[in-house]
Amino acid sequence: MDKDNDRHWRSARAPRVPVDPGLFLKRLRNALNEPALTFRSSVRPRRVVTYVRTLPDVDPKPMQALLRVEAARRGWEVRKWHELVDACGPQAPQACEQWLKARKLLHEGFADGVLVLDRSHISRNDPEYEVELRFVHERQCFTALVHPESAAA
Numbered sequence: 001m002d003k004d005n006d007r008h009w010r011s012a013r014a015p016r017v018p019v020d021p022g023l024f025l026k027r028l029r030n031a032l033n034e035p036a037l038t039f040r041s042s043v044r045p046r047r048v049v050t051y052v053r054t055l056p057d058v059d060p061k062p063m064q065a066l067l068r069v070e071a072a073r074r075g076w077e078v079r080k081w082h083e084l085v086d087a088c089g090p091q092a093p094q095a096c097e098q099w100l101k102a103r104k105l106l107h108e109g110f111a112d113g114v115l116v117l118d119r120s121h122i123s124r125n126d127p128e129y130e131v132e133l134r135f136v137h138e139r140q141c142f143t144a145l146v147h148p149e150s151a152a153a
Helices: 002-011 021-038 061-074 097-107 126-138
Strands: 048-053 083-086 113-116 142-145
Touching: 021 126, 021 142, 048 061, 048 097, 061 083, 061 113, 083 097, 097 113, 097 126, 126 142
Parallel strands: 048 083, 048 113, 113 142
Antiparallel strands: none
16 A cells, blocks of 8 residues: 555656746757857857847847947857848748848858847747757757846746
């Protein structure tokens, strides 16, 4: 009888505590980035694509400058043709021309990662954002945010 009860308590499912989506995505991004950020080349600094998505009437230059400063602080190289801006507003990432260009640069090995201000520049939609994180990871690249995902995201 005690063995039966013991087995029941060990294998019975406990109520699951829901994980905050922002925390889940932050942990996922950190886990996916770890392999790409662990390796450090002695030949060249990491090359990153800076990506900004804005509304059509918003000036992206202050955001680009902030990304350049952050990349320099981290010791990463940003080439002029790696600074991408989309003025497409809140759309799916696959509908934004410059995001597709960033994906292509990562896929073809011209960049080691992508740097954005926050996750909303990639996607506000959790499943779409996760798909993009996994795409970048599958190319042995990383996704870096100036402002990490928040618990209230």
